[in-house]
Amino acid sequence: MLKRTITILLLVLLSSPAVAAGGEVELRSRSWSFSGPFGTYDKASMQRGFQVYTEVCAGCHSMKLIAFRNFIDLGYNESEIKAIASQYEVKDGPNDDGDMFLRAAIPADRMPAPYANDNAARAGNNGALPPDLSLIAKARPNGADYLYSLLSSYKDVPDGKDVPEGLYYNTAYPGHLIAMPQPLYGDDVSFSDGSETTIEAVSADLTQFLMWAAEPKMEARKRIGVAAVFFLCIFVIVSYLAKRRVWADVH
Numbered sequence: 738m739l740k741r742t743i744t745i746l747l748l749v750l751l752s753s754p755a756v757a758a759g760g761e762v763e764l765r766s767r768s769w770s771f772s773g774p775f776g777t778y779d780k781a782s783m784q785r786g787f788q789v790y791t792e793v794c795a796g797c798h799s800m801k802l803i804a805f806r807n808f809i810d811l812g813y814n815e816s817e818i819k820a821i822a823s824q825y826e827v828k829d830g831p832n833d834d835g836d837m838f839l840r841a842a843i844p845a846d847r848m849p850a851p852y853a854n855d856n857a858a859r860a861g862n863n864g865a866l867p868p869d870l871s872l873i874a875k876a877r878p879n880g881a882d883y884l885y886s887l888l889s890s891y892k893d894v895p896d897g898k899d900v901p902e903g904l905y906y907n908t909a910y911p912g913h914l915i916a917m918p919q920p921l922y923g924d925d926v927s928f929s930d931g932s933e934t935t936i937e938a939v940s941a942d943l944t945q946f947l948m949w950a951a952e953p954k955m956e957a958r959k960r961i962g963v964a965a966v967f968f969l970c971i972f973v974i975v976s977y978l979a980k981r982r983v984w985a986d987v988h
């Protein structure tokens with residue numbers, strides 16, 4: 738009986754996807770400005786993250802749910818946003834002749850995608866689809882730590898590990914084999930505020946930016962949460978005092 742239980746336990750353990758795929762996910766942590774009930778986003782870091790996204794990631798990844806006007810949250814003013822948008826071209830139409838045409842983007846437009854559709858994206862990436870990054874931070878467990886680790890965990894392949902053509906070794910990715918080539922090598926960008934451009938620093942900036950993209954209203958949510966808890970505490974005290982008063986004559 739005991740033997741059978743142990744065998745079943747072993748089978749269950751060994752068949753779990755992480756083990757079967759040959760590698761546990763190794764996550765690295767950092768203290769994020771946005772964690773905890775009073776957490777807020779770091780605007781300067783998000784602006785740097787947006788710059789890195791544009792210069793490094795946007796060649797493969799779209800962020801279709803983000804409109805240029807949303808960048809007001811990153812601390813840009815309206816004219817800066819207009820200027821950012823005007824650097825992009827978006828498809829519009831049909832015009833009076835029934836044709837689609839390209840025009841400069843305006844703040845109300847969403848960020849254009851690098852590929853026309855998913856099949857084109859797959860064709861350009863060895864058959865793997867670079868996912869849209871708008872909600873990726875919320876679509877993965879431990880979003881912030883995961884993104885930070887994923888971007889900074891490309892490592893030398895250990896002896897005896899076979900990495901097939903078109904895959905890359907990354908210890909933060911489930912199974913350790915990812916179809917995305919290493920995007921950051923350090924000093925990939927230069928920041929006007931003179932911030933660090935190491936792989937870790939840039940990954941942290943990207944994480945701030947992607948966390949904001951996935952949950953732009955986080956700060957409001959936390960503010961309301963804290964206010965609600967504060968209100969409830971006062972309400973409990975008042976209710977208790979009222980109860981004591983109402984029942985004071987009953988012995």
Ligand code: HEC
Nearest residue numbers: 793794796797862865866867868873915916917918920943
């Ligand atoms: C050369 C194209 C290319 C570039 C540049 C690139 N990626 Fe990717 N990325 C991919 C592909 C392809 C996948 C799909 C990987 C897979 O399915 O194994 C991917 C997957 C991802 C994922 C999802 C991982 C998961 O858990 O499924 C994230 C997050 C990501 N990329 C972020 C980034 C960021 C941030 C940058 C910029 C620093 C970037 N990528 C640059 C091609 C690229």
